[in-house]
Amino acid sequence: MAMAAMRMRRSLALRYQLAAALLLLLAFLNAPLAGAQPLPWQLCDAAAGNYTEGSAYQANIRALAGGLPRNASASPALFAKGSAGAAPDAVYALALCRGDTNASSCAACVAAAFRNAQQLCAFNRRATMFDDPCILRYSAHDFLANVTDNSGRFVAFNGNNVTAGAAAAAFDAASGRLVNATADYAAGDPTRRFGTGEEGYDATYPKIYSLAQCTPDMAADDCRTCLRDIIEKFTPQYFVGKPGGRVFGVRCNFRFETYSFSGRPLLQLPDVLPPAPAPAPAAAEEEGRRNRTGLILAITLPIVAALLLISTCVCFWRRRKPAERKPSVPLPYSATNPDDIQSIDSLLLDLSTLRAATDNFAESNKLGEGGFGAVYKGVLSEGEEIAVKRLSQSSTQGIEELKTELVLVAKLQHKNLVRLLGVCLEGQEKLLVYEYMPNRSLDTVLFDAGKSRDLDWGKRLKIVNGVARGLQYLHEDSQLRIVHRDLKASNVLLDSDCNPKISDFGLAKLFGWDQSQAVTSHIAGTYGYMAPEYAMRGQYSVKSDAFSFGVLLLEIVTGRKNSSFASPDSEPSLDLLSLVWEHWTSGTVEKLVDPSLGGRSPGGQMLKLVNIGLLCVQDSPADRPTMSAVNVMLSSSTVSLQAPSRPTFCVDDMEGFSGMYSGAYPGGSQSTGDSKPQAAMSPSPNEVSLTEIEPR
Template identity: 50%
Template sequence: MAGLLLLWVAIITMAPRSVVGIYPWMLCGYDPYGGFVADSDYKAALSLLAATMPKNASMSPGHFATGQAGVASGDVWALAFCQGDANTSTCYDCLQQTFEDVISSCDYKDATIYYDSCLLAYSNIHFRADDDTDYSPTYPIRNLKNATKEPEQFQRIVAALMNATASSAAFNSSTRLYASGQAEFDKELPEVYAWAQCTPDLSPDRCWRCLVQIMRVLPTFMTDAVGGRVLGIRCNLRYETQPFFPGPVTVQLSATSARPPRPAVAPNVKQAPAPVAAIGEERRRRPRSQAQAKQPSYPSYSTETVNNETIDSMWIDIATLRAATEDFAESNKLGEGGFGVVYKGSLRDGEEIAVKRLSKSSTQGVEELRNELTLVAKLKHKNLVRLVGFCLEQRERLVVYEFVCNRSLDQILFDTKKREQLDWGKRQRIIRGIARGLQYLHEDSQPKVVHRDLKASNVLLDADMNPKISDFGLARLFGRGQTQGVTNEVVGTYGYMAPEYVMRGNYSVKSDVFSFGVMVLEIVTGRKNSDTSQSEDLLTTIWEHWAAGTVLEAMDPCMNNSCSESDVMRCIQVGLLCVQENPVDRPLMSAVAMMMLGSNTVSLGSPSKPAFTFSARPVPTLEMGHVGLVD
């Protein structure tokens, strides 16, 4: 099962809605050995399961079934599962529909499809209930509407309700390991409804641990959304301000509940972990000055993501930052972006800093700030910009970074005069440094991070032209086993976004690899991929030169006297391999950093024609009813 989790790439498909509302979402995996053909033994085995499993699951006490069919390479393992309050007829119809959808729409050896009333997952790898890695990746989905009245109280009650409902599902439910909940607010706020469920082959203790794992996604992704869900295979949860389940409520929670109830302890089961921290719950702080003692509350996150003391130690009061930047003087302005302005400053001890001042009118800036605090506080690597601190005071939202003296790569690389400073040795160092930084984000940091906005303007250069990746406002965390995500709102920069992200909202480490490949080709040529003054985009131009055997003609002419032609050719080849249309064909950053760019003895594959890129085109939006995939 662990192998399966590493292979999934999300693909959204819309199937008939005769069974349930706004679903389904299908996650169709990329098998490294290829898919299966229409008349294959694998598809025949899957069809055999389709003939038996809907009935087996719908007639079972837990509305759950696993199955296996086929022999040798044609083995298929499947898991079918219906919502705890679904009746036999609804369960049967829903699972029949899921099999029809995956058989007709997915030709790979692993897939999962989610409906409101059921889910189906299948693979050529056995689903094992006793496997600790088998909690499955998580797919957080949020309602696009935010709570507008009493958001802190709303978040606190949501967290309490989710903990109580999850605890009831694990320890106090029937064989279906399912519970539904309701929390009542005062007249100013809506009621909240919730459900949580595990596959009934899990023990109560393992069910609770599975639910705790996916509840930890809520503080990062849901914040003040009025509804959301986290989809897995072994467990799922959801909350909304409107009723969404037909059965009775099993957990009632009043608005006066100050804390989530402690989970019950089932007989012969270990004590359950402590409940997940409330969304938006105010952290305890240790003020270091009178000014800091008056600081406002700031978002709370799972202790797995940001340690309280780490955040506390990074608080910088507003007076210090006003003094450091000369009250945000125009002369100290370093640049301006979509969320605000960046200023240079100097602290009393002489440390130079860059202060990002988020716009007061930008609601999106709040989410960016939360992201950056969550992500960057734990990231420690020489090729990542270091977070110095932050401030939430006097209606200011400020993020403080180390100052990097040569500013961003694009300001040098795309300037006809300044790029002469970048000889081939410096450009190689920049490429390799970016690769090492990405490798750390994708494979070495905990949790893993997908940047989602990697581009030349988000790579800063220090005094020795060493690169530092910056700006994590759009980045996303990946939990254990998760390899990709899906978003309803595509955000990023044209020219750097992978095609599967632009067209379907799918993002993964491989979408970052695509952006890296674009940057490699830009660094070698000194030309922007999004340069609208050119008749063709950069990728097309490079590919045509590669196919014609004239690729060296495309390199930046100011490097002619400083480069090795074989090194340039190798970098271009790596860049082309990174921008392949199919994400599976793109290398991992560890392979790029250690083998492709770190050694000339490793042979490289032959690239195919790169993906079509989007340089100045509108991005399609995935319409998913009133629920949008999290972003």
């Protein structure tokens, strides 16, 4: 009976291998494209040898099948590897689940992959299973040590064609751009080495979607190299003119389609348009005549206008009295940058208007005061309420910060960033005018025993999510790439509905898109929120903002300041990070819930938020998530979170700069949001699969 079962399994495995080989042959002969065999796809390596029924090798496979699915699903990266037994019967195995799946789906897929491998690759000592949402390989050879070995791959592509000609070339360029950008995103993800993306195209294919992933034990450079190797190798061979395709590899894989096959994209590229059709010959000739006429006018008219302008300016200058030729107040932008000039000129306000709005900067209208000067409430003649930030004339600091803030904020538009309404630069006055925030800054509500009751869980979650979205906009989604450098509770303003708005960009720094970090010898900001590499070495990046966000998040859920305080049990003074870590390791995180919330959090929210906060305050910048990854963690109920390490960096609270507002603040209303379930991956229509046992 055992021998009969063995022969039956080998016969079944041989049929599947013959089917895969036939598909490969058909593809290379340009025969009519047939549908690919349904998932899972398997690579059965008979050359690696066979094992027998009841052998020690089979027992070791089954031992791994009992533990690896559980280990993969419990891992924050949904990845596990291991071995069982000793030579010559040792078995080595690796399992990787798609980065946007959940733990239960991961465990089920890996368990099924072990069962399928033992049926479809009966008694083969080496087998690889490619499925959605997981990949599994086991072998008698220790392949785990070589993270760059991606041999043994499956290639599949959509059998349909994109419209021929220029439109097909434009589609290939757009899909290639998206695939490469997604590969870079995945390589930069320190936790899962996973990325998804989308890009708008045209009416036929309104969106292109992509996915890229490496095993998380790969370094970023190794992941990027692995992905680019398979993209550059297989795209020209199989994906030119195709609206979808994928390459399955054990160490890295990628996919693109013209339909959504995963959850919310982590990367969004700007929409692209296909090239316009070439004009007809007659139309092209007429267009050429018009272009020549336009070129002549474009050359002569500006010259005439320039001569007239120069003549007018010379006459005007000669008529002016010498006493009138006074130097104007220097504007806080580069005179050589027309974009800055245009942005600022459109915001200029009269000093008389602001004096009238604030009752000549009356003390009763003062909202707060910091190192830069004071902030006043004002009401314009139209009834609009404003906040006026007035640089102190006696202050030795603040002018450079005001210049920075003026140029940056004028270009930023996001619902979670405070909106700049105008600027006044007359005489010795230097004023910035913002939208007025009725609930003012977060710190005076959060840390006030009476007012903190107004911040229920709904409002606190709204504030956390809003600040995270605002930071992601600054770091990744705006036209500029900006590091804030001074995120803290007093720099988060609340509108009438408790929607958060990040303020005070005086210390912000503009980054190039290819720049990862910068160094300064002038450390400015607020101790307690500063990342260790910034406070001690002057190094700052988007990850230093992530550290500040983690501190702020822990303050919001605990209602405690990050500065030192005595613990409830009269223990020695502890900073917030140390206190949170003690409760995290002892499993008593719920005890840290702000008492004004009744000491409870709905649906285990406290544990999740503290986990995210601790990930953000890791000592090494590389171990902290990006803000886009933080937003995925906050919005998803299925993403498994990585376990944090102990945050060891703690300093006393020493204010370098105060927030925009301070004082008493009224409360607001609440709002909550629900996360959407992840979409399952579906097979590409009319998909053909190819097998590459070893790379050539």
